[in-house]
Amino acid sequence: MTHVNGSSHEWLVLVTIHTNELLVEEEHRAEIAEGRLIELEELVASESEEEEELEEMKIDELEYLSSSAVQCRKTTSSFVAFTPTECLTGNLAYDQATTNPANTVYDVQRLIGRTFNDPEVQKLINRWPFKVIKGTYGLPKVVVEYKCKQKEYSAEEISSMLLVHLKNLAKSYIGTTVKDVVITVPLYFNDSQRQATKVAAHLAGLDVLQIIDKPVAAAIAYGLHMKTTDTNVLVFDLDIVTFNVSIITTDEKGKLTVKATGGDTHFGGVDLVDIMTDNFVKKFNRIHHMEMDITGNSKARYRLRVGIASAIEDLISNTETTISIDSFYNAIDFSTSITRDKFEYMSKSFFRKCIETLESFLRDAKINNTDVDGIVLIGEWTMIPKLQQLLREFFNVNELFKSIDAVEVVAHGAAIHAANLIREKSEKEKTLPTLSLPNIVPLSLGVDAHDGVFSVIIPRNTPIPAEKEQIYFTTYDNQTSIPFNVYQGERSRAKDNKWLGEFEVAVSPAPKGKSKAKVVFSVDADGTLNCWVKEFTTGLKNKIIIDNDKHKFSDEEIKKILKDAEKYKLEDREYIKIMRVRNVLEEYIYNVRRKMKTIGSTDKTRLHAEEIKKMETAIEAANEYIDGNQELVDVDEYKKVQNQLQKLCVSVIAQLV
Template identity: 35%
Template structure:
C-alpha cells in the first residue's frame, strides 16, 4: 500500500461547547473515581460543594467488601479483612498484562481471568465462587457516591461528568462508562483528571494567555499536563505525561517493607500478606499525619503470629525511604515541558492535585524545580479534580448557571498503520489536539492487488512490531491495476472522549472496511511505550535503516526482472542471474546490517549492464518517503 499524499488536515475543535438544547433537565454531578479515594462535587447556589458522608467525611475510600449477607462500600469496607481495593488499576486490562501480574502478588484478594481473558476479581459468597468485573465493583462505588449526592440535593441524580487519568485508554474509558451505567448514571462527559483540576482554577485564569501546569499525584498514579488559557476562554492541553506506577501506594509500600524488615530482625518472623495488608492500612494513616506532624507511632496489635508491632516513624525517615520515588515525579514534568516545546520559566502557574501532592517534601522538590515558584493549592488537592468536574457538570444542566469551559485535549500516543518493511506510519501524532481527524491516501503494494490489509497500531516506536496492535481489517474487491494506481483513503478519528475509529475506502470500487477498537493499552502500557521509544531510539534507527536498505534492494530486484523482459537474450540472462543472486543473498542474510545490504546492492548494480531508464530503481530515499508500502 503506497501513500500518495495527505487528505484532510486534523480537525481541531473546542470540546464541550453544548448549547441549551444539549443540556439535560435535573442535576448533573462531578465524580472523581480515584484509585484509593473517591468524591463527588455538586454546583449549588453558585459554588462547588464536595458532598460529605453521614459521618462528615468528604473523601470516600474506593473500597468494597463482600460477606455472605451484605456488600460494604467505602468507610464501612475500609477495615474489613475481605476488602477489595485498587480496582481502578484493573479496569480495561487483560489478565496477562505484566502490570496486573505484578500487582496481584501484593493483593490479598484473588484476581483471575474472566471468560474473555480480561482481569477480574473472584469472591466467595455463601460458599460459592463468583467472578466480578472491575466495572461491577467500580459501579458500587459510583452508586454510593450517587446516593450521597441524591440525599444531599433531595432528589435523584441520574447524570454525571466522570474524571479519568490523562492517559486512560479506550478500553478503560469504556469501562468507566459501563460502571456508570451499572450504577444508574448516564456519563455525559469523561474528562482527564489534570484537565479537571485546571478547570477548577480556570474560571479565574480564562482569557489570560497563561501557561498552567497541573501536577496530579494521587494514590496510584502521577499525571502531569500543561494547558494554555486562550484569549477566547478555551483551555488547550498542550501535552500530557505521567507515570502509572507512581503514587501514594508506592510510598506506602516502601514504608511497609521497611517496617516488616525491622519486625523480622526483632522477632525473627516473616509476616504474611494478610499481616502486611493490616500494616499498610496503618502506614497510610501515618503518612497523612506526617504532612502536619514531625513523627508518628505505628501500632498493630497481634500483627503476626501473636506478636505486636510498634514503631516510631519520623517525617525525615519517610522522606529518606521515598526520596528516589519523590524525585521520579519530576520525570513527567520534564517530559511535558519537552513535548510542549516550553521551558520551565514559561510556566505561569503550577497547580497541585491529588492527595499525595500534599506531602511537604513533594511540594518542596516541585517548587525547587520551578526555581522557588509558589505552588497553587487554594483548593484542597484531594478535592480539586471533583471540583473541576462539578463545574463542567453544572454547565451541562438546565439548572446550572455556570458557563461551560471549552476544552481541547490531546491524544496520549501516536496512532497509525503498518506499511511495507514493517514501518509504523503515523496518521495521528501523539499530543494531537482532540477531537482529531486525519485522512491519508494510500495505494497498493503489488500489481493487480485485489485486497489490502490495514493493521492499526498505537505507540512511538519506528517499527510497527514494537508498538501495540489495536486491530486490523481488510478491503477486498479492489479492481486489478498496476501498483500505486488504486487510491485508498484511510481515516482516523478520535472523539471528544478520546475514543478511536478507523475507516478505509477504495475510491474506484467503493469497497471499505472499518475498525471498532475493543481494546487499547492500559495506562501503564502507554507510559511504558513512551519510555521504550526513548530507550530504544538508537536500536529503532538501526532497524529503520536495515528495513529501508532491504526495500531498496527489493526494488532493484524488481527492476532487474523488468529489465530482463525488455533486454536481449544475453543481457536478460545477466539481469535474471543478478536478481536470483540478490534474492538468495537476502534469504541467507536476514539480519544483515544496513551497510552490508547497501554494499550488496551497489555490487549488483556494478555487475549488470545499464538498464533502460524507465526501469531503473528509484532511489531508496525517494521511495522510502513516508514508508508507504504495505
C-alpha cells in the same frame, strides 16, 4: 489517607453546584461528576427569566456532600464488604475491614479493564486478602462469601455497587434520581479500561456523558481553559500507589493540550508508608528487645500502617503527632510521638525519588523548569509541606496552585465540565466556553501498507478526539486491492508493534502508483478507534472498528514499549535506511522494465538480444536478492547490488535508444 495491606484506600468525593443541583462524585481511580439534565432544560421559560437564571449561575458555587450524615466524612472509601446478612459499601465497609478481610474488596479499579493474566493483576492478587480467580473470557473475578454462599463478581460489578451507593446518597440529598455522569480516570487508562468504567456506570443506572482525564479536570478546576495567553502548567499527581506528571498547555483560544506525560506507576504514598513502617517496627523491637517480623502478622501490619497514614495526615497541619496502637503485638501496646522534622528526615529518600522522577520527566519532555508557569497539585500526599517546599525550590516559584483542596480538585474540575456539557444541550445557554479536552493517544497508531515499515497516521500523545488521514498508492501494475494491517506502537518495523486488525479496499486496475486510496483513523473522546478507507476512482469504501481487547495496553506495557523503542532506536534507524535503499532498488527495476516495454520490439532489440537477456537475468537475480534478504542489516550490500545492476542496464538501454 489510609493504607491496607500494601494497597490503596481509595476515596470518593461528592460535590454539588447549588444553582442547578449538578452533582459530582470523585474516586481515586475514576472520579464521577453527575448532573440532572431535566433541571437544566427547565431553566429556560422566557428571555427575561433566562437572563435572570444565567446571572445567578456561578460555576464556582460548589458544595461537597458528606458521605454520611452520621460520620460527617467528606470522603467515601471505595470499599465493598460482604457479610452473612448484607452488602456494605463505602465507609461502613472500610470500618469492618480488619475483622472481615477475605470478604472486603478494595482497590478494584486496578482490575477494571484488565485480564487475569495481566502482570499488574498477578502482582496485586498476591497482596490482597480477598480471592481473585480467572473468570469467563480470561477476565478477573472477585470471590467472596455473601449470605453464606460463595459469589463471584467482576470489577465492573463491584465498581457499580460503589456508584449505586453514591447515587443513592445524591438522591437523598437533592431529592431526585441522578442519571447523567462525567467520569474522570487516570491519564494512562487505555481504551479497555475506559470502556469497562462506562460499563460499571451503566450497571449503576448512570448515563456517561464523557470520560476525561484527571489532570485535565484539575486544569479546568483552576480555570486554565479560560486563559487567553500561552501557558505551560505542570500537573503533579501523587496518590497512594502511582506518581503521574503531565504538562498541559493552553493557547490564546483556551484550548487545553497535553504536551507530555510521565512519572512512575509503581511509586506513590505506599512507599512512604513502607519507609515509616520499617522505622517504627525497628523502634518497637528496640524498646521491647524483640525481633518482631510484621510481614507474618497481617493484622498488626494493617493497624500500624493505618496509624502511620493517619500520622502523616496530621503532620500536614501539625508539627507533632502521636501513633497509639493498643495490643499491637503479643498484647503489648505501642505508642510513640513523631515531629514533622523527624518525619521529614525519615522520608528523605522518598522526597528525593519524587524530585528525581520529576527531573527525568522534564528531561525526556525537553522542557526546562523555567518554562513551567504553574504547578497544580492532585492528591492528599501532595499536601505534605516538605514536598511543596521542594517543588517551590525546584521551580523557583513562591506559590503553587493549591487554593482548591488537592483531594477535591479533580471533582471540582469534573463538576465544571459536567455543567458545560449539560448546558450545551440548550440552544439558548452558552455561558461556558466549549472545552477541548486533551485525552491522548498513548501509543502511535498506523498501518503497514506494503513494505514492512510502520506508517504512523496518529502519532503518540495526540490529543483526542482526533482524526488523521494518509494517502497510499498501489505498489504494482494492475493491482486490484490495497490491504492494510493496523498496528499500535513506537517501532519503525510494523511487525515489532502490536497488530490490531486488518482491512482492504478494492481499486481500479492501473499502472503502479496510479490508483490511490485515502486511509482515515479516527479516535473518539472515549478512545475508540475507527479506521476507514476510500478509493479515489471508484469511491468504494471499507471500515473497521478495532475491538477493545486488541486495542488495550496496561500502563506497565506502555512503559515497556516506550523503553524498547528507545533501546532499539539505532536499530530502527538502520532499518529505515535499509528499506529506503531497498525501495529505491525496487523502483529502479520497475522503471527499467517499463522502459523496455516502451521500446518494444525493434531491429535494435533484436540485434542486442543477448545483452537484453543478460540484463533481464540480472534484474531477476536482484529481485530474488530482495526477496531473500528481508532481514538484511547492511545498507552497503543493497547499494552494491543496485550499482552493479544500474551499470549494466544503462549500458544496454543506451544501445537501444
